[in-house]
Amino acid sequence: MPIQEKCRILEHQKVGPHHYKLTLVSQYISSHAQPGQFVNVKCSESFDPLLRRPISFHRINTQHRTFELLYEVVGRGSELLTKYFVGEELDILGPLGTGFNIDPEKRIHILVGGGMGIAPLLALGEQIQNSKVKSQNALYVLIGANNKEHIFGEEEFRKVTDQVQVATDDGSYGKKGFVSDLLLNFIETELRTHNSELATIYACGPRPMLKAVAEIAQQKKIDCQISMEERMACGIGACKGCATKTAGGYRTVCKHGPVLDAKEIIWN
Amino acid sequence: MPIQEKCRILEHQKVGPHHYKLTLVSQYISSHAQPGQFVNVKCSESFDPLLRRPISFHRINTQHRTFELLYEVVGRGSELLTKYFVGEELDILGPLGTGFNIDPEKRIHILVGGGMGIAPLLALGEQIQNSKVKSQNALYVLIGANNKEHIFGEEEFRKVTDQVQVATDDGSYGKKGFVSDLLLNFIETELRTHNSELATIYACGPRPMLKAVAEIAQQKKIDCQISMEERMACGIGACKGCATKTAGGYRTVCKHGPVLDAKEIIWN
Amino acid sequence: MELAGIKMKNPVMVASGTFGFGKDFADYIDLNKLGAIVTKSVTLKPREGNPPPRIVETPSGMLNSIGLQNKGIEHFLKKQLPFLAKFDTPTIVNIAGESVEDYAELARILSQETTVKGIEVNISCPNVKKGGMSFGCDAGLTKQVIAAVRKATTQPIIAKLTPNVADITLPAKAAAEGGADALSLINTIVGMSIDIETGGSRLGSLTGGLSGPAIRPIAVRLVYEAARAVKIPVIGIGGIMSGSDAVEFFHAGAKAVQVGTANFVDTSAAINVIKEIEEYVHRHPRAFNFS
């Protein structure tokens, strides 16, 4: 059950050209959050901007009763967020939505993140590695971005697995190309020796990338869970504002999602 | 001629329960400002609140190229102003309006301030004392407020004159009563020995106080200049939004005022 | 207090479409504290709603083009009403149709339901092609729809008016003549937002309905005008974010208010409005007569 709570800011750091990491304190939210879920953040006291902003759990630290958000400044809401200081409180609604589903039958976990899309994947990667069946799991992380400056979380991912591959569109770091190219290559080389039925792809990133990933997954018959984005108003399933088209009709990204089965999603 | 300029914040201090002093840097504005004039301050980057907020020059320091504002938090604009830090810039329009007119023929200057109304009077007091005819001038300052906590500037006024009287509505400091009572008493006692034609009253404060002061001045036939307030949009005379009724018809508080001859003002 | 024959603990309801069917908000607030719950619009048959995006934020407001997505009256009665019936807060069902007969039929179906305490007739939805606002823009049709609903039910009827008219007093009077027990206004104002990179609408539909604090001055004016045109009570809606905003509507002549978009900004918005009104009434005991 989600709550609305004022959460104290424990840390707030600039981690990239327009990127910030925010650590918030909440016993309740940190102990209930699941990777892939998100919070809806009030970014200002003013009516402009009016609505909350959805941000995924980047890291969930039950022990310290904290959770981390990784966000990029893309507009006024995120810009205003940068003005909050350590010690101040943010009005948070969460944990919201349906997160990733870690199927205990699966053994091969492939995390595919584009740009800020890596944000929810770190929490997921950490959870997979903290699970009891850790030793039986293989965790692969594929991350992509426009350029080197926009690659985040590589270091943290390397702490949970040594199977991390990086691509940049401009080749300034890692392989040159899209993260979906990394995925295809990975499936056709390393995964060939494995049973692909034991694998799941978890993807988050810009829509074109997600579409490419979903197509590869379908073609290669690999389960695929995708974290979607849609403009939101309430964030709690009440307004039907965040509808996205699925095989079963319109579904709310905020409640039914944000993580959806790739097979369900209707891309256009 | 006024300008629109981003002025750096040199100091920003809390000086009372909801009161702040802001020191801004501007060669141009500080060297053109006159006591009684004001600046129109942009308090946020958001559209809510939308309009600038008018604030009087509290102190003008040509030498240091700075000016000071003294403001009270009464709503969202002033609240947002408190969030600006030393080193940041504020978007300022000024110097605006018509300030106090220090008639060189006058010898007795009576400054009457109620609450935040003392804000423009300090700049005026300092100018009167800095003028060449200083030795021939007598400067009296009468300040009033609800209670002790809301008396500001006494110390600074005492640096320019030892003739400072204070009243509070609740008697928690100085005389118990209104500042208009102080004024009446002052006129009927100390001023009796002087030629009242040589005197001018300069008043700023809440409307009921100003009305009382204007009535006393008229009754005692003493010149009186009053700094008025009205809701403003442009602050530069273009919109006619800040009209106040005068004997000559509606006049703009932002351009024709804020300082008006008490005789001109139609109070209701 | 009582409004249009509906007994309420306080004059604060939640507005249709901004509170779902209550369940989503029950995690956050005590639904028993609300004056009334107005459901999302229910239609005869399920409606899948409009293509996304359905939400655009605008200065101090938002545009929505939900398009009355809902699972239809049958599903409502079976799956959603029982939940609402558990609370000691009247349920007002908001109905929307594509024809006069739709509205009458919906009212007829609901007239059997004792847990339904009132019907709000949405003749003002700007986000559907057929019906919706076109009824509310025409005083003749307004009267016709309300009269048809009146014939179909003895339950209290609230006519929800659209602001997209030149003179609100005409539909207001028409609704009263048709037999409405109260009016509620305003529904959203038709607006549009264009993506400057594509040149097309930022919504999946061409236009959407504007709500939120941006529209409050318009809503207060329309409530003021409507309240003076009719004898039945008027419910004020539009950009209410706080108790003082609600009080503004009371001064304008509203007997009750609905909180809409504010629910998205703060799940406790309606509860806070209730508290703040109480404080106001405490400070100004003679300001209003809520009864």
Place this chain on the structure above:
Amino acid sequence: MELAGIKMKNPVMVASGTFGFGKDFADYIDLNKLGAIVTKSVTLKPREGNPPPRIVETPSGMLNSIGLQNKGIEHFLKKQLPFLAKFDTPTIVNIAGESVEDYAELARILSQETTVKGIEVNISCPNVKKGGMSFGCDAGLTKQVIAAVRKATTQPIIAKLTPNVADITLPAKAAAEGGADALSLINTIVGMSIDIETGGSRLGSLTGGLSGPAIRPIAVRLVYEAARAVKIPVIGIGGIMSGSDAVEFFHAGAKAVQVGTANFVDTSAAINVIKEIEEYVHRHPRAFNFS
């Protein structure tokens, strides 16, 4: 570019009533850079305007009830026009009347003035008791006023429309039929704000006109509708704060824009809008055809 026969350097004008008669802004910006200057409304006789307060801020907007304070056409011609005539920027005179004959008379007087490049006919002021918006709300009267002005002058005529109508295409078409060379919209939307301590209006008048970013989505929609209803060019107005806002109106079908309330927030608002449009056009060379 040319709009309705008026030659302009760019499609950005300043809106009537938000820029005085130019002088107040000449301290801050180079008036030569503007597409055109639309004057504050001028009436036949001096008008003292409405009682204060005349301004209330609202969420992302403001209400005004200036009430057309101005010193009349004679004073304008003698004292204000000569200043404007010094600039290489067309002056468009906005006129307001209480009767059809007032408008015709104003147009006749102005028709002699070669430094006047166009007339904007304000049939949409919500802040006066007589005339004003009542003309713009009625398609028949709209046509009558514009036709009378048309007869009185050969200068380009811009009909300034009110948003306070149910269907903007009716006055839009009526103005075109009456002989307008262009339409401008929107004027302010009637709104109200109540002081909860006194229970009365926060303005000296009961109602005021709402402007600013809050109304932009409504303005864009109305411009979109009007632009599709007539063949003459439409000038978009309403909450334009930046170049992108202006571009939104161009995509909606406007051929030019006016910057209003933004001038109060930033004296360089119109200049910035011009710059930002240039940058947009540079990035999207084929987006619009300004000619």
